[in-house]
Amino acid sequence: MKTMDEFTEDVGDTSFVSVRGGGTRWGLGGSLTEGTNEVEAPKGVINFKPEEMIVRAGAGTKLSTLQNELNDLKQEVALAGFPDSTVGGSLAVGSSSHRRARIGAASDVLLQADCVGADGEQFVAGGPTVKNVTGYDICRLLVSSLGTLALMGVVTLRTRPKPEMGVWLKGELLLEEILRCCYRPASVLHDGHNTFVLIEGYEKDLQKESASLEKLGMSVMEIDPIIPPLVKGALQENLDDGFLDLQTGAVYSNTPQEKVEISEEVKLLSDRIKNNFDPTGRLNPGRRPY
Numbered sequence: 389m390k391t392m393d394e395f396t397e398d399v400g401d402t403s404f405v406s407v408r409g410g411g412t413r414w415g416l417g418g419s420l421t422e423g424t425n426e427v428e429a430p431k432g433v434i435n436f437k438p439e440e441m442i443v444r445a446g447a448g449t450k451l452s453t454l455q456n457e458l459n460d461l462k463q464e465v466a467l468a469g470f471p472d473s474t475v476g477g478s479l480a481v482g483s484s485s486h487r488r489a490r491i492g493a494a495s496d497v498l499l500q501a502d503c504v505g506a507d508g509e510q511f512v513a514g515g516p517t518v519k520n521v522t523g524y525d526i527c528r529l530l531v532s533s534l535g536t537l538a539l540m541g542v543v544t545l546r547t548r549p550k551p552e553m554g555v556w557l558k559g560e561l562l563l564e565e566i567l568r569c570c571y572r573p574a575s576v577l578h579d580g581h582n583t584f585v586l587i588e589g590y591e592k593d594l595q596k597e598s599a600s601l602e603k604l605g606m607s608v609m610e611i612d613p614i615i616p617p618l619v620k621g622a623l624q625e626n627l628d629d630g631f632l633d634l635q636t637g638a639v640y641s642n643t644p645q646e647k648v649e650i651s652e653e654v655k656l657l658s659d660r661i662k663n664n665f666d667p668t669g670r671l672n673p674g675r676r677p678y
């Protein structure tokens with residue numbers, strides 16, 4: 389595995405530079421300025437501390453590799469991605485799982501990031517413990533920053549217990565009716581016609597919850613609970629638009645999002661943060677996280 393020092397050397401301290409992960413969201417936030425040097429982050433799982441529920445890995449590790457290894461310990465991290473996505477890319481994009489209502493958001497996953505800053509020097513954001521409250525929470529700033537503030541080399545992530553099983557059900561119930569039948573559904577999606585509910589937990593609990601929902605007209609779907617809703621044939625055969633997550637307000641759609649209006653205040657604040665972290669604009673030039 390590439391060391392932090394080798395990664396730092398690749399990043400250097402002068403040229404325009406970007407980390408390439410799996411490339412599955414490469415254009416997000418704008419195209420890179422021509423001539424930008426693309427580097428790769430270290431790859432590989434470094435260590436697990438299952439009893440402390442943390443894992444340390446190179447940011448270039450495939451998310452699927454990490455999730456598979458955690459699977460053996462009945463744990464997972466609350467990040468989502470396509471098959472080639474990397475841990476660093478998923479954090480830089482800030483992609484939460486469709487199971488976010490139960491397992492939490494991507495912004496809560498990153499405990500420590502060993503980074504290279506715009507000056508080409510290494511720095512460590514956060515700490516390797518879940519309760520770590522000194523100083524500014526730089527880790528939360530790095531999640532969703534699209535690599536414009538610092539480049540992550542090695543990360544320590546919070547893990548969580550993996551549910552024994554999960555079941556999708558389809559019907560026409562309202563959110564209130566669903567919440568009366570089950571404790572913290574992992575996902576409640578609506579496509580304008582039908583409601584899709586993902587319940588997770590121990591088999592015995594799921595049988596009870598599923599029976600209550602079935603009594604109210606929902607039916608069990610024979611699909612893998614981990615498959616993201618936007619994969620054709622996962623929830624719907626003919627998927628045109630997408631789904632609204634009734635619990636979190638997130639929209640999952642295959643159609644690119646219209647430009648989101650950002651207030652002047654938010655733009656000013658973002659520009660000030662960017663200038664402080666990267667005064668010469670060499671990290672992911674051409675990209676803006678909003």
Ligand SMILES: Cc1cc2nc3c(=O)[nH]c(=O)nc-3n(C[C@H](O)[C@H](O)[C@H](O)COP(=O)(O)OP(=O)(O)OC[C@H]3O[C@@H](n4cnc5c(N)ncnc54)[C@H](O)[C@@H]3O)c2cc1C
Nearest residue numbers: 409410411412413414447468474476477478480483535540
């Ligand atoms: C259920 C589900 C939910 C999803 N939710 C979202 C979502 O909410 N929003 C969304 O945009 N996508 C979402 N996706 C898509 C998916 O998360 C991304 O495609 C993936 O995480 C990007 O990883 P990547 O390694 O391919 O990154 P790349 O495409 O390689 O890179 C993306 C960006 O991250 C930067 N980057 C990569 N690695 C690092 C690093 N080590 N340090 C600093 N910067 C780095 C790159 O420079 C680039 O700017 C979702 C996917 C699934 C399955």
